Amino acid sequence: MLIFARQNTTQFLMNTNAFAIRHIGPREEDQNQMLKTIGIDSLDQLIYETVPDDIRLKNGLNLDKPMSEFEYSSHIHELSKQNKIYKTYIGLGYHPTILPAVIQRNILENPGWYTAYTPYQAEIAQGRLEALLNFQTMVTDLTGMEIANASLLDESTAAAEAMSLLFAVRERPQKKAGINKFFVSENTLPQTLSLLQTRAIPIGIELVIGNEDAFDFSSEYFGALLQYPGKNGQITDIKAFIEKAKTAQIKVAVAADILSLVKLEAPGKFGADVVVGTTQRFGIPMGYGGPHAAYFATKDAYKRDIPGRIIGVTKDLNGNRALRMALQTREQHIKRDRATSNICTAQVLLAVMAGMYAVYHGPKGLKFIANKVHNTTSSLASTLQELGYTQTNTSFFDTLEIKANAKKVKEIAEANEVNFFYPNTETVTISINETTSLNDINTIVSIFAKAINKDTIEINTISESNNISETHQRQSNFLTLDVFNSHHSETELMRYIKSLERKDLSLNHSMISLGSCTMKLNAASEMLPLSSPNWGNLHPFVPINQAKGYLTVLKALEDQLTEITGFAATSLQPNSGAQGEFAGLMVIKAYHESRNDQHRNICLIPSSAHGTNPASAVMAGMKVVVTKSTEEGNIDVNDLREKAELHKDNLAALMVTYPSTHGVYEASIKEITKIIHDNGGQVYMDGANMNAQVGLTNPGNIGADVCHLNLHKTFAIPHGGGGPGVGPICVAKQLVPFLPGNPIIKTGGENAITAISSAPYGSALACLISYGYIKMLGANGLTWSTKIAILNANYIKQRLEGSFDTLYSGERGRAAHEMIVDCRPFKANGIEVTDIAKRLMDYGFHAPTVSFPVAGTLMIEPTESESKAEMDRFCDAMISIRKEIDNASKEDTNNVLKNAPHTLAMLTANEWDFNYSRETAAFPLNYVKDNKFWPSVRRVDDAYGDRNLICTCAPIEDYIEA
Incomplete structure (x- = not known):
């Protein structure tokens, strides 16, 4: 019989320098109470009963000793100074900008904006949705398109x-x-x-x-x-x-x-x-x-x-204007x-910021900026021509193509801390931007003058000019709506941003227990470096000797992720989970082609897989063959074996998520990966659930060949309302030569596939967050986080027992880091899973993941960052809702669930036509009164919005039927 001793964690949990105690929610006494509720003696026993023993790591992670938050702050600042921030005129889709401080402080640095999730629950995301509608309007206006x-x-x-x-x-x-x-x-x-x-x-x-x-x-x-x-x-x-x-x-x-x-x-x-x-x-x-x-x-x-x-x-139940994600088919x-x-x-998050830039400046402000850029470029062009240079562009906005000795110009430019772009030995291109001053262009002129041993010509004023052909000059208006013409003082924009923020439920208000999405803490110490100019103001195509700070961090992060996944190398280039999936499959494809196995194009995908898996496989030129799941929610190994053997001559890959999308550590995973390898395929592991693996097991140990990681899930990059994300891939030895490259900055393997995203290292700035997360947690903190994520999930599972049935469990009855609760039986009372999701808003919570991967269910994932008190509030809400379900009936739809969510306007109206009290509607449990979140609209009408599709800030008359 195995005996598990209670771990002595007191010393660890009392160390106020340890980042782990700030990142992990439950205190030691809370953990003990939670284990008692589960009916177990120790955390180690829980892990033993949850994670199959044959995939457990025998040794810990080999990572640097963890830093305190203070130590990390100094460390990352010192690294930032290794980046050389030159005046950069490289262009090619990237330009120095001026981020208005009001947007930096109130959006980029504000957890009310950066910790929100994709607006699936529209009623508690109206602020974000409005900001995105502004973005869409800005784009349609400027491009002249319809949608x-x-x-x-x-x-x-x-x-x-x-x-x-x-x-x-x-x-x-x-x-x-x-x-x-x-x-x-x-x-x-x-x-x-x-x-x-x-x-x-x-x-x-x-x-x-x-x-x-x-x-x-x-x-x-x-x-x-x-x-x-x-x-x-x-x-x-x-x-x-x-x-x-x-x-x-x-x-x-x-x-x-x-x-x-x-x-x-x-x-x-x-x-x-x-x-x-x-x-x-x-x-x-x-x-x-x-x-x-x-x-x-x-x-x-x-x-x-x-x-x-x-x-x-669209409109809500009262016929009022409301926003939501359209065309979800x-x-x-x-x-x-x-x-x-x-x-x-x-x-x-970035779209919100760009949209607010347009709101803040308005059409007149944007014209001023664009005219300044163009006039500065024109003044530079005429002066360089006066020096004797040939400028070849006959019609231009901000970029000049100069015929010059590129080597000579580059040498002088870099000595003056200036970057141009050099397409060939006889050409230099210069892209002017909104930060370029009169002094800057005089420096540019002096560089070119020195390159031909001439005296410089000083430019004293920037004169108005037009070097755009008449055919292409803008005649059409743009940004004429009020939102782009009303918020041009900082006071006005600050209040507008705040008014939108108040309509959104984010992690700074309450737990967001979305299964598969891992909405954990995005620590302030991880986020602060993003505001540093030494990290923000570097062009991705600068010479690598100017990016030593970045390259140090990115190489270290690659090494960290390689160690954590048990693989041989990592590419940070994919800038979303979906891009990571595609990149992983393209690397597998290149591997097969290198072995003259071009014919291998069959990709096996379990029926429970996330929908992006089959979409990615088709994009990679593969044919999808779906394998069955058992009644317990696991992969049907016999069906998998049968299909692998049937397609063994053409088998390219298996795509598998681990733990499964059903929230279970499948004990047969090593048998599954062996079947694929025995039949000539490679195993791609979807890393969406990596938060249940770190430090306990890893894809390499399980037998996978490549996995993508969602750094915006497991590794603490904030979801930002639906982005940014980073989806790097980690690969086994045989796939290393094929990691993706870039046409300007060398990255990837010896036989690199072509680019997966625009930049050599994808979303490099966001990678700082994950680097800090790993650096401050260290091996023990990362492993502890995984264990607590599993503890928290099983605690919620136990607390909800008797009120909600958990659909799938492991062989010993445990959940992984998430679980699926079955809401289908409540249809007998006329209650759908959507009604539960909307009612949770009245309790101050964002719903768990609705109807994925099983229709009519909720997938709950608390993460390691939530405290016992917060999880208890959530469980109390769910148990209270279950009592409300018991009181509901198909015959009477005028109930608290069908009418949810309840808005402040409803509660303060003179009339109350509902057969329950206002207090029951708005304050169903006492704790809600202490921190009430009010949904700003009633339940939205998705079908109406799709029938009457409006995707810009059109006048109000266009929204509502007469």
């Missing part, structure tokens, strides 16, 4: 999504004829060209790269992509190109610089079908490549093919292997 989404990951992936959309919506004759050619202008950003190649080949698109002026508009093409302005600064004649393309039934996507669209006519006015780009220029720090919010705008006819999220207007968990995109999120 925009709530942002994408970066410009290059947005361009790839545009290509995929145009391929999906080809004209019927083109589909029938198998037309698959896509033209890409050679003036497209190099990182976008690389990523288009990555995405085109697996789905059968043939890329043709060339000069748009020489394009023959052949009937062999279904679409084209132009850069506006081009990578070298020349403003492409997109109007003439689009006119000819329309005649040839070729659809056109335009990748446009959003600040330039203040002065350039909107591509939509010329007939573009899709317009994409990045909003980084709207006040977002470069952050060595991200995170930034890309934009995607298109025609209303393509609304059901748009990737990612769309925010739409596009979700991957519905379309699965028929989805044209695996993108299931957005860059919400």
